Each structure stands twice: as C-alpha cells, then as structure tokens.
Amino acid sequence: MAQSVQDGGQWPLSPPVKEYPLHWLTGQFHDPGKEAMYRRDSEPRIRAESCLTLSVAALIFGMFAISDYYYIGLSTELYLLLGMRALVVIACLALAFVIGQRGGYSRQTWLHALPLWILATGIILIIPLRPDSLSTQVTSLVVAIMAFYLLIPNLLPVVAIASLYLSVGFLVAAVMAADISAVVALRLLLLLVMANAVGFFALLRLEKLQRKQFALLQEERIQNHQLSEEIAHRKSLEKQLRMVAERDALTGLASRIHFMQRAQELLLQAQHDNTPFSLFMIDVDHFKAINDTWGHSQGDRVLTAIAKTCMQSLRAGDVIGRFGGEEFIVALPNTPLEEARRVAERLKKAVAELPVTEAMTEHRLTVTIGIAGELDAASDLPALIRQADQALYAGKHGGRNRVETSPAESRLP
Numbered sequence: 533m534a535q536s537v538q539d540g541g542q543w544p545l546s547p548p549v550k551e552y553p554l555h556w557l558t559g560q561f562h563d564p565g566k567e568a569m570y571r572r573d574s575e576p577r578i579r580a581e582s583c584l585t586l587s588v589a590a591l592i593f594g595m596f597a598i599s600d601y602y603y604i605g606l607s608t609e610l611y612l613l614l615g616m617r618a619l620v621v622i623a624c625l626a627l628a629f630v631i632g633q634r635g636g637y638s639r640q641t642w643l644h645a646l647p648l649w650i651l652a653t654g655i656i657l658i659i660p661l662r663p664d665s666l667s668t669q670v671t672s673l674v675v676a677i678m679a680f681y682l683l684i685p686n687l688l689p690v691v692a693i694a695s696l697y698l699s700v701g702f703l704v705a706a707v708m709a710a711d712i713s714a715v716v717a718l719r720l721l722l723l724l725v726m727a728n729a730v731g732f733f734a735l736l737r738l739e740k741l742q743r744k745q746f747a748l749l750q751e752e753r754i755q756n757h758q759l760s761e762e763i764a765h766r767k768s769l770e771k772q773l774r775m776v777a778e779r780d781a782l783t784g785l786a787s788r789i790h791f792m793q794r795a796q797e798l799l800l801q802a803q804h805d806n807t808p809f810s811l812f813m814i815d816v817d818h819f820k821a822i823n824d825t826w827g828h829s830q831g832d833r834v835l836t837a838i839a840k841t842c843m844q845s846l847r848a849g850d851v852i853g854r855f856g857g858e859e860f861i862v863a864l865p866n867t868p869l870e871e872a873r874r875v876a877e878r879l880k881k882a883v884a885e886l887p888v889t890e891a892m893t894e895h896r897l898t899v900t901i902g903i904a905g906e907l908d909a910a911s912d913l914p915a916l917i918r919q920a921d922q923a924l925y926a927g928k929h930g931g932r933n934r935v936e937t938s939p940a941e942s943r944l945p
C-alpha cells in the first residue's frame with residue numbers, strides 16, 4: 533500500500549531536470565542546438581530592448597553637443613565634433629531601426645555589434661577633438677562600458693570585443709592626443725580593466741542565469757506537454773471504457789445497465805411531467821434454431837441486423853437496449869399505449885421484411901413483442917419490465933410473431 537505523507541512518507545519526487553552545461557567563459561550553451569533555440573526564443577525581447585537602448589544611447593551621445601558648444605564655442609573643432617556626433621547618432625538610430633525590424637539576433641551578430649563599434653569610435657574620437665575634456669570623458673567612458681555590458685543586449689563575446697576596442701582606442705587616444713603622464717595612463721588603464729572586469733562578470737552571470745531559466749522553462753513546457761498528452765490519453769481511455777460499459781459489443785445498442793439508467797430517468801421525467809410513457813420487449817422467435825442450423829456467427833449477424841432495423845425505426849428520443857441473448861427492450865417517452873402498439877407493429881413488420889442473408893432464404897425471421905400496460909403513478913421500472921415480460925410470454929404461447937399487451941388484470945401495482 534502507498535505510504536501517505538501523514539504516515540511519515542514523502543511527496544513523490546519530480547523527475548530530475550535535464551542538465552544543459554554552459555560554457556564557463558561565454559555563458560552560452562555547449563549544445564549548439566539549444567543555444568540556437570535560446571536565441572530564437574529571446575529574439576523578440578532582444579529586438580525590442582536593443583532598439584530602445586540603442587536609441588537612448590545615441591540620443592545621449594548626441595546631447596553632449598550642448599556641453600561641446602559650452603566649452604569650445606563656435607569653432608572648427610565644434611563643427612567637426614557636431615558632424616561626428618550627428619553621424620554616430622544617425623548611424624545608431626538607423627541600426628536600431630533595422631534591428632527593431634529584422635532582429636537577426638540568432639544569425640546576424642555583426643548587426644548587433646555594429647552600433648557598439650560606431651558608438652565606441654565616436655567616444656574615442658572626442659579625445660583628439662576635445663583633449664581638454666579628458667576627465668569628463670573618462671566618466672562617460674566608464675558609463676559607456678557598463679551600458680555596453682549591461683544595458684544594450686548582446687552576446688558576451690560581442691560586447692567584450694567592442695568594449696576592448698573602446699578601452700584600448702580610448703587609452704591610445706588619451707596618450708597621443710591629451711598628452712597624459714605615464715602615471716595617469718596607468719591609472720586610466722587600471723580603471724578600464726576594472727570597468728571591463730565588472731561588466732564582463734556581471735554579464736557572464738546574467739547570460740548564465742538567463743540560459744538556466746530558459747532551460748528550466750523548456751523542461752517545464754515539455755513536462756506540461758507530456759502531462760496534457762497523458763490527460764488526453766486517459767480521457768480517451770475513459771471514453772472507451774464508458775463506451776464498453778454503455779454499449780452492447782455485438783449490436784451497438786445500449787447495454788442492459790445503461791438502458792436501465794436511461795429508462796429510469798425517462799420514467800421519472802414522465803411521472804413528473806404527467807406525460808405518457810411506454811415500454812416493450814422484443815424477442816426473436818426460434819432463435820435457437822437459427823444458431824443450430826446456420827451457426828452462431830450467422831445468429832450474431834441476425835441479431836445485429838434486427839438491432840439496426842429497430843434502431844432506425846424508432847424516434848431519436850426513444851431508447852433501445854439489448855436486454856439479454858436475443859431479447860431487446862425499448863422505452864418510449866411521450867408515447868401512449870396505443871401509439872406504442874403501432875410502433876411495435878411497425879418494428880415487427882420491419883423485421884419480417886429484413887433481407888437477412890442468402891443462406892437463410894428459407895427462414896422467416898419473426899419477433900414477438902410484449903408491451904407493458906399503461907403507466908400510472910405507482911408504476912416503477914421493474915414493474916413495467918415484468919409486465920412487458922408477461923406480455924411477451926403470452927405472445928410466445930399465443931403462437932409468436934405477434935404484439936401482445938400486458939392484460940389489465942396482470943398489471944402489477
């Protein structure tokens with residue numbers, strides 16, 4: 533017996549989550565297929581974020597033109613700076629637009645790398661154009677490196693290379709154009725190393741976390757899918773089981789149990805609504821002889837054919853079931869006794885005209901039908917069935933191939 537949690541047992545453990553190892557330096561999946569799937573999945577998000585952050589970065593870079601004007605006034609340097617800034621802003625906005633439209637994060641990493649390189653070039657070029665602003669530019673440089681790593685979404689190797697280009701370019705420009713001392717250059721170098729290290733490891737952690745989260749989500753999706761398949765499979769099994777329980781396997785009519793349930797509902801409804809309700813039983817005459825003469829499979833065919841004929845001759849609201857062997861039972865809601873008798877006669881005639889098989893041309897297929905008497909307030913289903921059975925018995929004794937109604941005196945209370 534299964535041990536319950538209250539008994540000190542444990543909850544069943546969920547199946548182990550499949551491991552997807554990540555590269556220690558890039559944070560990407562080792563499995564290229566999984567990596568491609570991750571990039572495809574995150575593409576819409578990356579596209580929107582890249583578009584927004586690139587536009588903001590380009591505009592901020594452009595806005596520094598105000599400080600350029602303030603510091604150097606109208607001069608050739610200013611025009612050169614403004615021209616350079618305008619180029620960078622236009623190029624970055626255009627690229628942000630293209631990325632927003634096309635994405636290509638999974639296939640065209642160069643497209644995502646390009647704006648970083650343009651921005652980096654713009655920042656480097658400020659030094660020879662405004663060497664006096666080096667201290668301000670260093671602050672902007674650190675912010676730009678952080679933005680490269682953490683705000684503008686990109687793959688870690690792409691960002692690292694662009695940031696390296698920016699750092700080395702800036703350092704060289706500072707040494708060459710701003711004429712800084714060796715100590716200042718060293719301090720600047722250390723600052724750049726630190727900014728790159730912080731950015732690199734922060735992004736590496738982020739890349740790994742995002743991929744782990746993706747792998748878990750994928751696993752959850754797979755498990756949910758398997759679960760819904762399992763539910764669908766169980767539902768279909770349940771349906772099949774219900775079919776087996778409700779249907780007679782040979783004829784496809786309602787099984788005896790199912791008929792009793794349906795007929796009981798109809799009877800209660802009729803008593804509640806005070807509407808007529810009839811019930812009759814059909815028994816194939818000399819069926820044993822059919823089996824004995826032509827075999828059981830031929831007998832089965834006859835039963836199936838009779839069941840089909842009866843089913844087709846009844847209304848949609850009527851219920852027919854196989855009561856046992858060669859006996860069928862029919863419940864007719866909203867049907868007074870006289871109408872039930874007409875229906876029974878129609879069925880008897882339909883069976884008699886049934887073209888069964890060539891082998892049985894000599895045999896005249898007939899049925900005897902016993903109808904229960906009229907319904908009253910005290911009638912219940914077993915009583916009605918007993919009445920129909922009695923009428924059937926009377927019909928068999930009266931020579932078969934006939935419709936018999938339960939005599940009033942034999943009716944049960």
Ligand SMILES: Nc1nc2c(ncn2[C@@H]2O[C@H](COP(=O)(O)OP(=O)(O)OP(=O)(O)O)[C@@H](O)[C@H]2O)c(=O)[nH]1
Nearest residue numbers: 815816817818819820821823828831832857858928
């Ligand atoms: N082929 C076939 N025969 C069945 C099936 N169920 C019951 N029978 C047979 O039906 C026959 C019924 O025989 P009886 O009860 O003697 O009835 P009968 O021969 O029709 O005679 P009357 O009802 O008096 O006219 C038996 O031989 C059963 O074996 C079935 O599913 N398939």
